[in-house]
Amino acid sequence: MNVPSGLRTTFIIIVDNPELLVNNETSLLGDDSTPNEAARRLELRLVEAANEAGHHNNIRVRCNAENGGASFSRNRGLEESSAEFVLFLDDDIIPSKDLLLCYDREVRNLQEDEVGLVGLVRFPRPRDISMKQAAVLMSYLTFMFEIAMNDMYKHPAWGVTANILFRRTKVRFDTRYAKTGGGEDVDYCLRVIEETGMKLKTAPSATVYHDFWPGDVPTLSMHFFNWAVGDSALFTRYPELVYSSWPNAVETYILVLSLQIATGTSMFNVLITPLFILLADVTVEVSNGPEYRQHCQLLDHEHTPLFLLASHVSANLYVIVLETGRLYGHWKRGAFGSLSRRFDWHCGRLPKAPANFRRRELIKFVLFVIIGWISLTWSKS
Numbered sequence: 001m002n003v004p005s006g007l008r009t010t011f012i013i014i015v016d017n018p019e020l021l022v023n024n025e026t027s028l029l030g031d032d033s034t035p036n037e038a039a040r041r042l043e044l045r046l047v048e049a050a051n052e053a054g055h056h057n058n059i060r061v062r063c064n065a066e067n068g069g070a071s072f073s074r075n076r077g078l079e080e081s082s083a084e085f086v087l088f089l090d091d092d093i094i095p096s097k098d099l100l101l102c103y104d105r106e107v108r109n110l111q112e113d114e115v116g117l118v119g120l121v122r123f124p125r126p127r128d129i130s131m132k133q134a135a136v137l138m139s140y141l142t143f144m145f146e147i148a149m150n151d152m153y154k155h156p157a158w159g160v161t162a163n164i165l166f167r168r169t170k171v172r173f174d175t176r177y178a179k180t181g182g183g184e185d186v187d188y189c190l191r192v193i194e195e196t197g198m199k200l201k202t203a204p205s206a207t208v209y210h211d212f213w214p215g216d217v218p219t220l221s222m223h224f225f226n227w228a229v230g231d232s233a234l235f236t237r238y239p240e241l242v243y244s245s246w247p248n249a250v251e252t253y254i255l256v257l258s259l260q261i262a263t264g265t266s267m268f269n270v271l272i273t274p275l276f277i278l279l280a281d282v283t284v285e286v287s288n289g290p291e292y293r294q295h296c297q298l299l300d301h302e303h304t305p306l307f308l309l310a311s312h313v314s315a316n317l318y319v320i321v322l323e324t325g326r327l328y329g330h331w332k333r334g335a336f337g338s339l340s341r342r343f344d345w346h347c348g349r350l351p352k353a354p355a356n357f358r359r360r361e362l363i364k365f366v367l368f369v370i371i372g373w374i375s376l377t378w379s380k381s
């Protein structure tokens with residue numbers, strides 16, 4: 001990255017991979033070497049490599065002796081820094097060469113009531129995009145990554161830590177969230193805003209590029225599941241941002257499945273019911289023409305109607321995986337009062353969003369109930 005002249009910049013790299021330390025470093029130090037010794041050895045080797053590449057005196061490497069997780073690692077980076085502004089970047093992004101130049105321009109234009117800048121995390125949109133990747137975009141899972149592109153969000157409530165800059169504050173990331181991430185970035189942003197009484201601002205020119213997460217559909221699903229397990233903690237910590245709604249596909253199916261088991265419903269009915277619930281879920285989404293077209297436009301290129309429909313079915317599956325993860329997170333924390341409640345991810349920025357969501361969920365719930373009723377009565381006929 002190009003560093004602006006007159007701007008003092010230090011790159012702080014936090015390595016949070018104890019398996020790398022144990023497997024590759026302890027053998028060099030001897031069998032009795034400790035994880036801390038291995039971490040220090042790796043730090044020196046990485047700094048040496050950076051110096052050989054010409055990055056003298058502006059790169060600092062710190063290796064965790066054991067897996068601390070996303071929040072712990074970011075906090076360690078904050079403690080290592082004394083800068084007035086701190087830019088967070090994840091390890092799975094590629095920054096544009098002029099990223100720091102863009103942030104430098106934006107910082108100089110920051111108002112006194114603005115505490116940070118939400119940069120743009122752009123995902124690829126090739127013409128030959130796979131259905132698996134198209135589904136990720138159409139599911140809105142990447143919405144907050146690219147929120148800086150949306151003119152409706154000049155001052156979002158939060159942004160992802162893959163690319164976000166803050167003024168230095170005393171606020172730190174909450175390490176009670178999942179180590180793999182999920183919810184901790186929302187929590188951090190909301191607490192910074194609350195602590196300072198200031199607001200965030202989008203900076204679309206400050207761009208990084210994020211490839212789609214690797215792996216097959218089950219691997220991706222588990223990745224998103226873990227996200228949701230983590231962000232489910234937000235429901236009890238920010239009750240003012242939670243609203244009630246109708247049971248979603250996952251919650252309804254659990255109820256229907258319980259009744260099916262209790263009434264001795266045939267195995268065929270038990271297996272076919274979730275497929276019809278998914279069909280109803282997709283039908284409601286696709287029948288909303290304007291919103292469905294908006295989902296399709298997220299791909300940037302024209303595709304066949306069949307490809308778009310199949311991708312949307314996969315997108316709904318990803319959303320169902322997310323809701324399953326949140327439900328598991330509620331159960332794990334004993335937060336059973338969070339059932340049929342939803343988090344306002346817009347945090348009040350779109351006042352009509354909860355009402356619109358409830359309206360759509362009501363239509364879905366009616367269809368789910370009809371499907372459940374048919375599956376229970378059919379087995380008795």
